Amino acid sequence: VKKFYLTTPLYYVNAKPHIGHAYTTIAADALARFKRLMGYKVFFLTGTDEHGQKVQKASEAEGLSPKDFTDKLSQTFRDLWQKLNIEYDDFIRTTEVRHVKAVQYFWKELNRKKLIYRKKYEGWYCTPCEAFWTERETAGEKKCPQCKRALEKISEENYFFAISQFQDWLIEHIRKHPQFIMPETRRNETFAFLEKNKLVDLCISRPRARLAWGVDCPLSPDHVTYVWFDALINYVSACGFREPRSKFSEFWPCDVHLIGKDILRPHTVYWPIMLHAMDIEIPQRVFAHGWWMQDKTKMSKSLGNIVNPLEVIKEFGEDAFRYFLLREVPFGKDGTYSDVAMTTRFNTDLANDLGNLCHRTLHMMEKYFECKLAANTAAKAENVLKKEAQMLAQNMERHLDLLQFNDALIQIWSYINEANKFIEDQAPWKLAKENSEKLPEVMGSLCEALRVIAQGVWPFMPGTALKIWKKLGLDARPILNDSFDKVKWNYFKEGTVTEKGDPLFPRRK
Numbered sequence: 001v002k003k004f005y006l007t008t009p010l011y012y013v014n015a016k017p018h019i020g021h022a023y024t025t026i027a028a029d030a031l032a033r034f035k036r037l038m039g040y041k042v043f044f045l046t047g048t049d050e051h052g053q054k055v056q057k058a059s060e061a062e063g064l065s066p067k068d069f070t071d072k073l074s075q076t077f078r079d080l081w082q083k084l085n086i087e088y089d090d091f092i093r094t095t096e097v098r099h100v101k102a103v104q105y106f107w108k109e110l111n112r113k114k115l116i117y118r119k120k121y122e123g124w125y126c127t128p129c130e131a132f133w134t135e136r137e138t139a140g141e142k143k144c145p146q147c148k149r150a151l152e153k154i155s156e157e158n159y160f161f162a163i164s165q166f167q168d169w170l171i172e173h174i175r176k177h178p179q180f181i182m183p184e185t186r187r188n189e190t191f192a193f194l195e196k197n198k199l200v201d202l203c204i205s206r207p208r209a210r211l212a213w214g215v216d217c218p219l220s221p222d223h224v225t226y227v228w229f230d231a232l233i234n235y236v237s238a239c240g241f242r243e244p245r246s247k248f249s250e251f252w253p254c255d256v257h258l259i260g261k262d263i264l265r266p267h268t269v270y271w272p273i274m275l276h277a278m279d280i281e282i283p284q285r286v287f288a289h290g291w292w293m294q295d296k297t298k299m300s301k302s303l304g305n306i307v308n309p310l311e312v313i314k315e316f317g318e319d320a321f322r323y324f325l326l327r328e329v330p331f332g333k334d335g336t337y338s339d340v341a342m343t344t345r346f347n348t349d350l351a352n353d354l355g356n357l358c359h360r361t362l363h364m365m366e367k368y369f370e371c372k373l374a375a376n377t378a379a380k381a382e383n384v385l386k387k388e389a390q391m392l393a394q395n396m397e398r399h400l401d402l403l404q405f406n407d408a409l410i411q412i413w414s415y416i417n418e419a420n421k422f423i424e425d426q427a428p429w430k431l432a433k434e435n436s437e438k439l440p441e442v443m444g445s446l447c448e449a450l451r452v453i454a455q456g457v458w459p460f461m462p463g464t465a466l467k468i469w470k471k472l473g474l475d476a477r478p479i480l481n482d483s484f485d486k487v488k489w490n491y492f493k494e495g496t497v498t499e500k501g502d503p504l505f506p507r508r509k
C-alpha cells in the first residue's frame with residue numbers, strides 16, 4: 001500500500017483560529033481525502049503549538065495558568081475543525097509527554113554529536129516576535145525588522161545549535177531537489193537567503209528566569225527550550241519517533257508540510273538542518289501558501305480585520321467556504337476574501353452548475369421513471385460522460401500532486417458542464433415524448449455521472465458528496481472504499497430509488 005504523510009503547522013495558541021488557519025487545514029484535509037480515495041494509507045497530522053513567551057503573556061492577561069489557557073485555546077481549534085469537517089488522524093499538543101520526550105532526545109543527541117554549545121549572548125530582542133536580532137539586522141535602528149516595535153538589549157547565557165556548518169549541504173539539497181520547496185517563488189526566496197547570508201548558529205534555549213513556559217532543557221536546570229526548536233519536532237514526535245512499532249517507520253519521511261509563507265524559514269532552513277544533523281531523512285516537500293486579505297490588507301489581529309471562519313460557515317455553510325478558499329486563488333498566491341466574491345462563487349459554481357445538474361437530473365428521474373433506476377441502463381452507453389469519467393481521477397491527480405487545488409476543481413467543473421451540455425444535447429424531454437428507448441440510457445448515464453462527480457467533489461465538499469449519493473439512493477461506504485481511478489460505469493443495481501429532495505445550494509440574493 002502506498003503511504004502519504006502530510007501535516008499542517010502546529011497552530012500557535014496565543015489567539016483564536018482565523019481564516020489563515022482554516023485555509024491550511026482545509027487544504028490538508030482535501031489532499032488527505034483525495035489520497036485516501038486513490039487508495040493511499042494516509043497520516044494527516046495537525047495540532048497546537050503551546051509554549052513560549054506569547055502564550056505565557058496571553059495567559060497572564062486572562063488570569064489563567066498557561067496550562068488552563070492552552071487547554072481552552074487548543075479546544076477552540078478542535079471545535080473549528082469539527083465544524084469544517086476536518087478528518088485528521090492525529091492532533092498533537094506540544095505540551096504532551098510524547099512530544100516533550102522527543103524534544104529532550106534531540107537535545108541530548110545533538111549535544112552528544114557536539115553540535116550544541118553554551119555561550120554568553122548579547123543582542124537585541126523582540127518580545128512579541130520572540131526573536132533575536134544582530135546589530136546589522138537592526139541597521140542601528142533599535143527597532144524589530146519584522147514588527148517595527150522597540151527592541152530590548154539582552155545579555156544572557158544560552159545554548160546554540162551549530163547550524164552554520166550545514167549551509168552548503170542545504171544549498172546543494174535545494175539545488176538537487178527542485179520540488180523540495182514549493183511554489184517556485186518560495187524556493188527562490190530560501191535560496192536567495194542562503195546564498196546571500198552566512199547562517200548564524202541558532203539560539204535554542206531561553207533562561208528560565210525570563211520564561212518558564214517551555215520544554216525543560218535536559219542540559220541545564222536554568223533553561224527551557226526555544227519555542228520554534230520545540231515545535232518543529234512535533235512532525236516526528238507525533239508519529240512515534242523512537243517508539244517501538246510506531247507509525248514513524250511506516251510514514252517517515254513526511255510527504256508534504258503545508259505552511260503559510262510567513263513561516264518559510266523555520267521549515268526550509270532550520271527544520272531540514274535539525275533532521276540532517278540527527279541523521280534523520282528530511283521531508284519530501286514543504287509547500288508555502290499565500291495569505292488571505294480583506295480590502296487589500298493582510299489580515300492580522302492588530303488590524304482588527306480578521307474574517308471569522310465561524311461567521312462565514314454560519315452564512316454560507318462549511319462546504320461552500322471550503323470550496324471558495326481552494327477554488328478562488330491558486331494555492332501559493334495571495335487571495336482576497338469578500339462576501340461578494342463568496343456569493344458569486346456560490347451562485348454560479350455551486351447553485352447553477354452543480355446544483356442545477358443534480359436537481360434537473362433527479363427531477364427527470366421522478367417525471368419519467370418514478371425515481372426508479374432499472375439495472376444496466378448505462379451498460380451499453382458509449383458517450384462523452386462515460387469516456388471523461390474514466391479520466392477525471394487522473395486529471396485531478398496530476399494537479400493535486402502539485403497542490404494545484406483550483407486546477408483540480410476546474411477539472412471537475414469542466415466535467416459538470418459537460419454533463420449539463422449532455423442534457424441539452426440529448427434533450428430527454430424530447431426522447432420522452434417520442435417514447436424513445438434511448439431515454440433510460442441517457443438518464444442512467446446522467447446518474448452515473450453524478451455519482452462520479454460526487455467522488456471528485458468529496459475531498460473538497462464531503463457533506464455535499466454525501467448528499468448527492470443519498471439522493472441517488474446509494475450507500476457512500478462502498479464508493480469511498482473503491483479506488484477513484486478505477487471508475488466503474490453501470491454501477492446502479494436494480495431497484496435503486498432516487499430522491500430529488502431540496503436543492504443542494506439554494507441561490508442567494
Ligand SMILES: [Zn+2]
Nearest residue numbers: 126129144147
Ligand atoms: Zn518584532
